[in-house]
Amino acid sequence: MPETQTGLQRALRHPLVWPVLALVVLLVVNVVAKPGFFDIRMQDGHLYGNLIDIVRNSAPVLLVALGMTLVIATRGIDLSVGAIAAISAAIACTRIVGAGDEGALTTAVMACTYALAVCIVLGAWNGFLVSVLGIQPIIATLVLMVAGRGISMAITDGQITTVHNTWFSDLATGYVLTLPIAFIIALGILALTAVLTRRTALGMLIEAVGINPEASRLAGVRSRTIIWTVYAFSGFCAGIAGLVIAANTNSVNANSLGLWIELDAILAVVIGGTSLAGGRFSLTGTLIGALFIATLARTVNNIGIPSELNYLFKAVVVIAVCLLQSPKARSAFRVRRSSGPGSPGSTAPALVKTGSAA
Amino acid sequence: MSTATVPVDSLWDRVKGYSPPPRYLPVLATLGLLVGMFAIGGVRYEGFSDPQVLLSLLIDNAFLIVLAVGMTFVILTGGIDLSVGSVVALSTMIAAKTLELGWPPYLSMAAVLATGTLLGLLMGLLIHYFDIQPFIATLAGLFLARGLTFLISIESISISDPTFTKLAFKTVTFGDYYLRWTAIIALATVAIAAYVLARTRFGRTVYAIGGNESSAMLMGLRVAFTKVGVYVISGFCASLGGLLFSFYILSGNSLHAVGTELDAIAAVVIGGTLLTGGRGYVVGSLLGVMVLGMIKTLISFDGTLSSYWIRIITGALLLAFVIVQRFATRRSS
Amino acid sequence: MTQMDLQPAHGPKASSDADRPVIEMRDISITFGSVQALSEVSLRLRAGEVHALMGENGAGKSTLIKALTGVYSIDAGTVLVDGEQHEFSSPAASQAAGISTVYQEVNLLPNLTVAENMLLGREPRRFGGINVRAMNRRARATLESLGIDVDPTSELGEHPIAIQQLVAIARAVDVEARVLILDEPTSSLDTDEVAKLFEVMRRLRDQGVAIVFVSHFLDQVYEIADRMTILRNGRLVTERMVAETTQLELVKLMIGRELEVLERLDRKVSARTADESGVPVLRAVGVGRKGALEATDLDLYEGEVIGLAGLLGSGRTELARLLFGADSTDTGEVVIRSERRRLRSPRHAIDRKVAFSSEDRKAEGVIGDLTVADNMLLALQASRGWLRPIPQATRTKLVEQYLQALDIRPADPTALMRNLSGGNQQKVLLARWLITEPEVLILDEPTRGIDIGAKAQIQAKVAELSAQGMAVVFISAELEEVLRLSDRLVVMRDRRKIDERPNNDVTVGDVLEIIAGETREEEGPRA
Known part of the structure; x- marks a missing residue:
């Protein structure tokens, strides 16, 4: 291999190449199927079009995935986000309905603030189970995943609660500066997360804990605080996602709201190149992952396949991404490639001796 | 330092002094919970103490028992299987569709079981040979099975095949009480699984992997075979559960059994199986399913409590068991 | 098949046929990438002997054992079983040749019964299932033959580590092992437990098993081993009868280099004597931890370098970790700047300006x-x-x-x-x-496995820091380095402090003698 790398080679090494490429391929498929796919119209000062729909629809998953990214970076996982989203929506909607002036701006603001505060507490509860009691993240968050929808139904008393508050519905369907508010909120939280992790030392400490917990402990990192913080933040993000979803239909169905959103969020994080084993995370990657999932859903519709079959494509994506990230799969493929005539299988003995010499 | 007196134990002393081995305590706790709930129900609600209530629990939850059995195998190795709910839906759909196409009922059943087993095999291979976390591999399985179900039909298909309906309603009576065949199949599954886990090398290797996978490997046990095997078993159990479910509900529908994997996992944990693997019994999982069923029965007998309390109580039980497990393992390690 | 010409000069004299080794490893070489882990190392194991494998960190003990057990493949050299050449391509092949290994960390399953741990994989069967009664019976018989008093039906995890260790040996023996490798089996056992283990080892030896014993405890080696092979830096130093080798000789052989060369090395002229009228920056008062370190005292003053000398496993690393709170103490307390408290985490130590760089x-x-x-x-x-x-x-x-x-x-x-x-x-x-x-800097093997240039730079930095007033605890397997840098010397052995003295004209030879325990009392320890 030559010593100097061309610009192209360097670009191909960039971790975001694959997700971006995948997204581009999906978009190309769409354009081929429907040449007018990229068309964007201006109507009543709002932009309309497939791309606008995609960014708007990606908002809930993106929101949840942002919190999930940080959780996964600490070697954790948060299964309860769907349930927390449902609780958040239930609280906001019941408070709006129960308020004296249902349509007022203050009603909506108060209700949302209250809902988000509860979500932070729920997230902190997960953090408590993980960091203080030392329960495995997947199990600790399973508790709230199971109980959460029950709690959400208890709040709405098992009814589908419908709200009439234009301010609240604007969360999902409103536009500011020609762009959907939902996406602007998601971008705002993305910016907030970026500032929170990259302008403070949180990001570095999260990565340190995720990469080498023992070395971090010996360097004096308070991993307990870090873990607590990321789960609380994940709860917060899930809460906002719940509000956006509820605002989209102006109602909350505790049974189905945010169902499986945890799986989509994990998928978005993994597509974005953040490893499930923890460590380095990429918020941009997560953004691309969320856009990919929304685009996939749109594509399935666009090329005339029933939207339910989206699951099949997601399964394929999950497997493909995991195989790309799995060192075992990679080395299996590499050995096969290198055992060709060009380079005799020189990697095989290296595989045997992976232990240290000590 | 006095002269040694030989203690003479009376039978009563021995009974009094008997304490069960600690490894059985979680299962006994679940049994105690079940008995306690039954007793409370019996005292508070009329007609609750009827043994048929217990038998109905078995009948209504037959498919969940089978799912929990498969899940127990997986969790004992320290893994997890998120796909079982979707595989149940896929199974009902395959059964309904093949019957609609005029396949003989037994061939249709075979197709269902083969599909589930094959899916389990694929997930197991991904997990073991490509080192993909069970959570993610079975997540792919969840999406795949659900997607295939929709691929077969988006609409619900009802099952009217006489063999199926006959099997569905076939009962065995014991005096005044009865059990359906589905429940008996479920109990048989539990019995076979209990034997396999306790008395075969495969079963003991399942525990060994959950105890310490690298130790099991160093001891020369067949780790790869067993690790893939548990997902095959879970896939088979999920499709068998799916068959039982289609007997119960007599239709194929893509939206069947959404979230059932959570019920199965909860039942296994409440049944005393350690989620980190290595400890637990299928009998516990059976009791766990019964406890979940009992919560439903209690709430329906009560009539004033809403159904969502089922989930909240399940979550609370799960939390209690997880925390107790955590402290039990911390103390011993 | 006695090709003695291939043996190194130190090797024993030509052996008779009765003395023929069960297993002979000849001129084994193994490389990992560019690192030569083993270079032409030979090992000869005879039936009915306990053979100690000695060497410091990185000497190649584990690599040699892993080559023998088929975990690593050999690049050059031969393995003879009963004089016939064998190739151990996998652990299974090695086990088939009658080689069983018990590792330091017990590789058994705490969630299964003792009998299962002994027999799983070759359990007696009946009707396709495991015959539990027969399995328990067989386990009980094996345990009794070794004099181990354990109920085979009890769960392994209920028993202390020592018993688990014995069960691991029982498992290894049940396969009719001819060679039993015990890799640091005593590192977490107390005295009584070690005695029990040795009893079992003696029984096995008398039954004709060849036992490879790896331990960092010299006393134990002298108590149980008949013969030893000494390795250093991936090379064979020599094979000796234990009875014919003094502890001092052994330590010299392990640490290596001729003493005269060591003496000539440039080193600190004389130690500065710390101002002991002042308050120590850091004091350890009876600090100890079960299975790691006996209660130990240590005072550390401003601007001094304390060198911790001792072999691997002597307690040097354990002491450093306890001073920093990396592990929690069972007894005693660490006093930093007259502030008494139990260090519960590294955080506490760092807040009090203590720093610690781990050996790993x-x-x-x-x-x-x-x-x-x-x-x-x-x-x-x-x-x-x-x-x-x-x-x-x-x-x-x-x-x-x-x-x-x-x-x-x-x-x-x-x-x-x-x-x-x-x-x-x-x-x-x-x-x-x-x-x-920091005010206190604890460095555990900061120069291990790094090139000479970097090593010299780190040493210079340590000297400079202490001159500026920093208190330093310096640990290294290389005694020259410890002597060159430290003002005061603390010698550790068998998990306790055995000597402490100012570093005035102390030579490597002196330290070796202290470690070997031959002049422990005469020089009059300071404390």
């Missing part, structure tokens, strides 16, 4: 996927908390300053830590702690 650079120091800059600033940032990031200007300044001061290469703050060489990683870790401006 990879597992406990390096954050491989972060940049050099992040790795350097980690400890400082951790003590500031995440809400108060280090300002960019300060970051750049600190990182640049230490990149230069320690001559770290590449001098690129954005390079990933895992891409640096060992020496440079070690320098970054040193910088990580210096940036926190």
Whole structure:
């Protein structure tokens, strides 16, 4: 291999190449199927079009995935986000309905603030189970995943609660500066997360804990605080996602709201190149992952396949991404490639001796 | 330092002094919970103490028992299987569709079981040979099975095949009480699984992997075979559960059994199986399913409590068991 | 088949046929990438002997054992079983030849019964299932034959580590092992438990099993072993009868190099005597931890370097970890600047200006996927908390300053830590702690496995820091290095402090004698 790398080679090494490429391929498929796919119209000062729909629809998953990214970076996982989203929506909607002036701006603001505060507490509860009691993240968050929808139904008393508050519905369907508010909120939280992790030392400490917990402990990192913080933040993000979803239909169905959103969020994080084993995370990657999932859903519709079959494509994506990230799969493929005539299988003995010499 | 007196134990002393081995305590706790709930129900609600209530629990939850059995195998190795709910839906759909196409009922059943087993095999291979976390591999399985179900039909298909309906309603009576065949199949599954886990090398290797996978490997046990095997078993159990479910509900529908994997996992944990693997019994999982069923029965007998309390109580039980497990393992390690 | 011409000069005289080894490893070489882990090492095991495998860290003991058990493949050399050449391509092949291994960390299953742990994989069957009764019976018989009193139906995890260790041996023996390898079986056992283990070992030896015994405890080796093979730096030093070798000789052979050469090495002229009228910066009062260190006292004064000398497993690392709170103490307390308290976590120690660099650079120091800059600033940032990031200007300044001061290469703050060489990683870790401006610096093997240049630079830095008033605890397997740097010397052996003295004209030979236990009382320990 030559010593100097061309610009192209360097670009191909960039971790975001694959997700971006995948997204581009999906978009190309769409354009081929429907040449007018990229068309964007201006109507009543709002932009309309497939791309606008995609960014708007990606908002809930993106929101949840942002919190999930940080959780996964600490070697954790948060299964309860769907349930927390449902609780958040239930609280906001019941408070709006129960308020004296249902349509007022203050009603909506108060209700949302209250809902988000509860979500932070729920997230902190997960953090408590993980960091203080030392329960495995997947199990600790399973508790709230199971109980959460029950709690959400208890709040709405098992009814589908419908709200009439234009301010609240604007969360999902409103536009500011020609762009959907939902996406602007998601971008705002993305910016907030970026500032929170990259302008403070949180990001570095999260990565340190995720990469080498023992070395971090010996360097004096308070991993307990870090873990607590990321789960609380994940709860917060899930809460906002719940509000956006509820605002989209102006109602909350505790049974189905945010169902499986945890799986989509994990998928978005993994597509974005953040490893499930923890460590380095990429918020941009997560953004691309969320856009990919929304685009996939749109594509399935666009090329005339029933939207339910989206699951099949997601399964394929999950497997493909995991195989790309799995060192075992990679080395299996590499050995096969290198055992060709060009380079005799020189990697095989290296595989045997992976232990240290000590 | 006095002269040694030989203690003479009376039978009563021995009974009094008997304490069960600690490894059985979680299962006994679940049994105690079940008995306690039954007793409370019996005292508070009329007609609750009827043994048929217990038998109905078995009948209504037959498919969940089978799912929990498969899940127990997986969790004992320290893994997890998120796909079982979707595989149940896929199974009902395959059964309904093949019957609609005029396949003989037994061939249709075979197709269902083969599909589930094959899916389990694929997930197991991904997990073991490509080192993909069970959570993610079975997540792919969840999406795949659900997607295939929709691929077969988006609409619900009802099952009217006489063999199926006959099997569905076939009962065995014991005096005044009865059990359906589905429940008996479920109990048989539990019995076979209990034997396999306790008395075969495969079963003991399942525990060994959950105890310490690298130790099991160093001891020369067949780790790869067993690790893939548990997902095959879970896939088979999920499709068998799916068959039982289609007997119960007599239709194929893509939206069947959404979230059932959570019920199965909860039942296994409440049944005393350690989620980190290595400890637990299928009998516990059976009791766990019964406890979940009992919560439903209690709430329906009560009539004033809403159904969502089922989930909240399940979550609370799960939390209690997880925390107790955590402290039990911390103390011993 | 006695080709003695291939044996090294120190090897025993030609053996008769009765003395023929069960297993003979001849001129074994193994390389990992560019590292030569073993170079022409030979090992001969005879039936009915306990054979100690001796050597310091990195001598190649584990590699040799893994070659014998088929875990590593051999690059050059032959393995003879009963004089016939064999190839151990896998652990199974090695086991088939009658070689069983019991590792330091018990590789059994705490959640299964004792009998299952002994027999799983070859359990008696009936009707296709496991015959539990027969299995328990067979396990009980084996345990009795070894004199181990354990109920085979009880769960393994209920028993203390020592019993688990014995069960592991029982499992190894049940396969009719001809060679039993015990890799540091005593490292977590107390005296009674060791006695029990030795009893079992003697029984097995008398039954004709060849036992390979790896231990860091010299007394134990002298108590149980008949013969020993000594390795150093991946090479064979010699094979000796234990009875014919004094402890001093053994220690010299393990540590290596001729004493005269060592004496000529440039070293500190004389130790500065610390101002002991003042308050120690750090005091350990009866600090101990079960299975790691007996209660130990230590005073550390401003501006002095204490050298901890001792073999691997002597308690030197354990003491360092307890001083920092990396492990929690069972007894005693650490007093920092007259403030008494039990250190519950490294956090407490760092807040009191104590710094600790672990011997295990990879597992406990390096954050491989972060940049050099992040790795350097980690400890400082951790003590500031995440809400108060280090300002960019300060970051750049600190990182640049230490990149230069320690001559770290590449001098690129954005390079990933895992891409640096060992020496440079070690320098970054040193910088990580210096940036926190500690008053006490504990360095555990800071120069292990790094090149000469980096080593000299780190040594110079330590001398400079102590001259500036920092109190340093310096641990190294290389005695020359310890002597060169330290003002006071603490000698550890068998998990306790056996000697403490000012480093005035102390020679490597003196230290070896102390370690070997031959002049323990005469020189009059200071404390």
